[in-house]
Structures are given as C-alpha cells and as structure tokens.
Amino acid sequence: xxxxxxxxxxxxxxxxxxxxxxxxxxxxxxxxxVICGRREEKGQAVVDRIKSEGGEAYYHFMDITVPESIExxxxxxxxxxxxxxxxxxxxxxxxxxxxxxxxxxxxMWDGIFQSDMRGTFYSTKxxxxxxxxxxxxxSIINIGSMASCSGDLGSTAYACAKAGVDKLTEYTxxxxxxxxxxxxxxxxGLIVTPENxxxxxxxxxxxxxxxxxxxxxxxxxxxxxxxxYLGSDESSYVTGQIVNVDGGLNSHVPTVAQFKxxxxxxx
Numbered sequence: 001x002x003x004x005x006x007x008x009x010x011x012x013x014x015x016x017x018x019x020x021x022x023x024x025x026x027x028x029x030x031x032x033x034v035i036c037g038r039r040e041e042k043g044q045a046v047v048d049r050i051k052s053e054g055g056e057a058y059y060h061f062m063d064i065t066v067p068e069s070i071e072x073x074x075x076x077x078x079x080x081x082x083x084x085x086x087x088x089x090x091x092x093x094x095x096x097x098x099x100x101x102x103x104x105x106x107x108m109w110d111g112i113f114q115s116d117m118r119g120t121f122y123s124t125k126x127x128x129x130x131x132x133x134x135x136x137x138x139s140i141i142n143i144g145s146m147a148s149c150s151g152d153l154g155s156t157a158y159a160c161a162k163a164g165v166d167k168l169t170e171y172t173x174x175x176x177x178x179x180x181x182x183x184x185x186x187x188x189g190l191i192v193t194p195e196n197x198x199x200x201x202x203x204x205x206x207x208x209x210x211x212x213x214x215x216x217x218x219x220x221x222x223x224x225x226x227x228x229y230l231g232s233d234e235s236s237y238v239t240g241q242i243v244n245v246d247g248g249l250n251s252h253v254p255t256v257a258q259f260k261x262x263x264x265x266x267x
Contacts, residue, residue, distance in 0.1 A: 021220025027055025137180025189246025
C-alpha cells in the first residue's frame, strides 16, 4: 500500500463525495494529503478519519471561486510539505439541472463556469510552477463528467464547462509533458455518495442501471482507484488522456437499453 509513498497530494473539494473517496485512498497508499474546501468542520472530519486509518492529512480552507484562496492553498502546502506532486481538480458546482439554452441566464452560466472551468484552469496554472521545480515533475488529474460526452436535455452550462475541462487537459499535457508534468482527466458516471443517495430519484437510478454495462452504480472509491493509478509512477507514460469511469455507460449506442428490454439484439 505504498504506491504514492512520499508524494504530496492536494485534492480540491475533498470535504464530501468523490473527493473524500480519492483522499482516503491516496492516504492509504502513503501520500500526504491536503483536504480542502469551504466547510472546515467537514474537512476536519475527513482529516480525523484519515489519521484514524493510519494516514497523514491536514485541512486547508479553499474557495475555488476566489483566486487568492487558490494561491494561498499552494503556497501553504509547499511551506508545510516542501513540494506538490499531485493535484486533483475535483472541486466543482454540480448543477445537474441548470437548464436549456433558452432558460439559462448569464449569471447562471457565469456561476457554473467560474467554479467548474475557471477554478480548474486557475488551480492548474498555479500548481505548474511548483511542479516545474520537482525533479520528477508532477501529475494533474482533472475530474470531468460524462455530461461532456454528448448532448442532453438539460445541464447545458455544466456540460459545456466540463467539455472545457476535457480540452484543458489535453492542452496542459501537451505544453508541459517535456517537463515531466502529466495531465489526465477522469470522467465519472453515476456515482452514488452518502451525500447524494437520498436525493437521486429511484426512477433516475433505474434508467442509469439499465444503461450501465455492470450490475451496480459507481461509488467514490471507483474514481479514487483510477486517481491513485494516474497519480502514481505506474502511469508515467500516460498523459493527455480522458478516461471514462462509468460502468460502460458511454461504450454503446443509445438504443442498447431499449433492445435489452425487448430481449432482442437488433431490429
């Protein structure tokens, strides 16, 4: 359990959900983990849990919409640990019902882009100078979304912001790869977390399960395991990749679920 031994990792938005799953697995693999977000009480609870499991972590306040807050996070982390090896850009405003094009206001659009696209960009920009000082560079892992894969009936701004994260991943990988700074993106499918389980309607769960190619929903640890690999030296030849961790949701044509219900392979 030492795949990330001696590495320093920042996981933004790690006071809940997927972020907690990533942070706990990072700590279990030997990383020093910085838990960050706006909710100090929840963040400290994550730190306490990691420490009780034998890992090392500490909490740092961060507001992904405030540039100075992002800058301070990186500066303080380097002051405390001396370096930054891994950045997981997980913090985002998951606005799954932000609306159609004609329903969105500019304030709604700007608000989602500020946290989901602007925040990811600025965190990446800020961490690069620190990683450039590392002998072995570093690994930046962006948490994207299956919403960016194709069109849908809503979530327009969220999907567009996450599509921007996909492209930012590729550009970052290209521009800094020769300096041993890798950048990859993980796109989760339906991830059921302790925070959202009670709010996800059963009808929605059923739709997803009928389209997922395995027999369960995703959990935070599914994303965490992929992030462990991408943060470790095992993936030193992997960069610029956008990886779907969605149970096969996006691996088939849209009509598969309906044909399954008919017990038919084709028309």
